[in-house]
Amino acid sequence: MTGLLVRSTATDWARGSLLAVDAGSHLAAITRILEKNLPNEAPAPELPPQDMETDGTSSPTSSPPTRNPIQPKTLPEPIILDNGPFAGLSLPHASARANAAHVVRAHVSTYLITHPHLDHLAGFAINTAAFHATSRPKRLAALPFTVEAIKRHIFNDVIWPNLTDEDGGVGFVSFQRLREGGDIMVGTGEGRGYIEVCDGLGVKGFKVSHGNCMKEPQPTRSQRGSLGSISEPDYSAFKGPDHRNLSIPYVFGTPGEQTPGQSYYSPGVQGRSFTSDPTPQHSVVDSTAYFIRDYDTSKEVLIFGDVEPDSISRVPRLANIWAEAAPKIAEGILSGIFIECSYDDSQPDAVLFGHLAPRHVVAEMKTLAQMVKDEKAARALDRAQRKRKRSSNGLNITMDDITDNKKRNKSVITRSSSMQPRRGSLPLMVPEEESQATTPDYAGTERNTPVPPDAPLQGVKVVIIHVKDTMEDGPHVGERILMQLNEHADALEIEGFGKLGCEFVISKSGEDYFF
Numbered sequence: 001m002t003g004l005l006v007r008s009t010a011t012d013w014a015r016g017s018l019l020a021v022d023a024g025s026h027l028a029a030i031t032r033i034l035e036k037n038l039p040n041e042a043p044a045p046e047l048p049p050q051d052m053e054t055d056g057t058s059s060p061t062s063s064p065p066t067r068n069p070i071q072p073k074t075l076p077e078p079i080i081l082d083n084g085p086f087a088g089l090s091l092p093h094a095s096a097r098a099n100a101a102h103v104v105r106a107h108v109s110t111y112l113i114t115h116p117h118l119d120h121l122a123g124f125a126i127n128t129a130a131f132h133a134t135s136r137p138k139r140l141a142a143l144p145f146t147v148e149a150i151k152r153h154i155f156n157d158v159i160w161p162n163l164t165d166e167d168g169g170v171g172f173v174s175f176q177r178l179r180e181g182g183d184i185m186v187g188t189g190e191g192r193g194y195i196e197v198c199d200g201l202g203v204k205g206f207k208v209s210h211g212n213c214m215k216e217p218q219p220t221r222s223q224r225g226s227l228g229s230i231s232e233p234d235y236s237a238f239k240g241p242d243h244r245n246l247s248i249p250y251v252f253g254t255p256g257e258q259t260p261g262q263s264y265y266s267p268g269v270q271g272r273s274f275t276s277d278p279t280p281q282h283s284v285v286d287s288t289a290y291f292i293r294d295y296d297t298s299k300e301v302l303i304f305g306d307v308e309p310d311s312i313s314r315v316p317r318l319a320n321i322w323a324e325a326a327p328k329i330a331e332g333i334l335s336g337i338f339i340e341c342s343y344d345d346s347q348p349d350a351v352l353f354g355h356l357a358p359r360h361v362v363a364e365m366k367t368l369a370q371m372v373k374d375e376k377a378a379r380a381l382d383r384a385q386r387k388r389k390r391s392s393n394g395l396n397i398t399m400d401d402i403t404d405n406k407k408r409n410k411s412v413i414t415r416s417s418s419m420q421p422r423r424g425s426l427p428l429m430v431p432e433e434e435s436q437a438t439t440p441d442y443a444g445t446e447r448n449t450p451v452p453p454d455a456p457l458q459g460v461k462v463v464i465i466h467v468k469d470t471m472e473d474g475p476h477v478g479e480r481i482l483m484q485l486n487e488h489a490d491a492l493e494i495e496g497f498g499k500l501g502c503e504f505v506i507s508k509s510g511e512d513y514f515f
Contacts, residue, residue, distance in 0.1 A: 006303075017199040026126075031096050106134075109139060209286070325337075482505075
């Protein structure tokens, strides 16, 4: 299950200031967190004492009975926790259960969903029954493919009642359809394109790939996952007891990203398209990565839904995310990345099912680190050029210098054909050597300028989420994943790439992180 709560500390626990990013687990997990400080149950507040009526046996000299009007319940003094993720929040009840419901009803305003799989959605769907006590509908924000899948397959009066405010529903939930890549008509400066979905927080979402579906005209013969060079899967594997081999006949994919030349038709169900060609075809399963921006500090975190590595993806998209993230890391804006690592390295690529293993996480961090190196080198070069231009007023610049600089600026990263330069960003230059960038000397010679620090991801915390428990004896698989992540990072340094600089952390329920 994946479920995160995000807030801007500048909001000081105002009503509606919590953003839930995915909600595979939600109310129950909040209750468990509060149980560390509060009892699960507590007695209800007592009514004030009242005069009782006589039963006919009282003394005839006694005065007539009197009744006091019923007084309202007296609530306990608010509880303010001094530790844990809810430190500083005023809790009006005595029990963890009642206060958990209060947090969900009063403080969580928006659910930001990465993709419509149940392990990211189940807690939200089940807990919508508790939304009746809120003063306004809860907002579900997501890219359109997620919103439409949830509408069609969850709130359809079959799987779950239509508790939304669309198609004649009850009105507990309101949808907000986000534009991929943000909305350039909103915001200014570095905050342009971010949509405010919660008090103090803006988001910008990008599609990422979460494996593939192999589909034939019969949707029952379907397989999900990254299959590498396997052309024809062994469907008999789906009959085994291993839950990881289950066939998933439905896909929430991107029709426009099929392999060119394939002929597709839709049988009338949105999100399901099958090829008329008997040869197995492939369609990407969409997920989302969200950049979340704190408007008060301009700090950002990056949170992924389920995602697979570009190295084995048929629709590689991670390079686009890293291209967006690299300038933010170089500027010190982005210091937190929440990314999944479902399996340890014993899981082969053919059965990753659209997920990551430690070898892939570190490979992607290497790609990001190189982009950050290039971004910093480009900025250092730009600053040097500006400084020399100011000091010499451009008198010493020759045409040869300009030609050399243009050639150097053409050395940009093109890791995937779909990657485009970030609008308004400096060129992502690849140094001629890994450890140094060549800068033209405008006195007529060239000098070597060291690339900024050898640990480009220094100060970035990479929090590993969505670890799949093996349910076996021995240490939790997260410990093995952390060990393997650090071993791969050390190997990069031995191979000559240098230190990544980031810190890997395995997330645990109830932990909190400050950026």
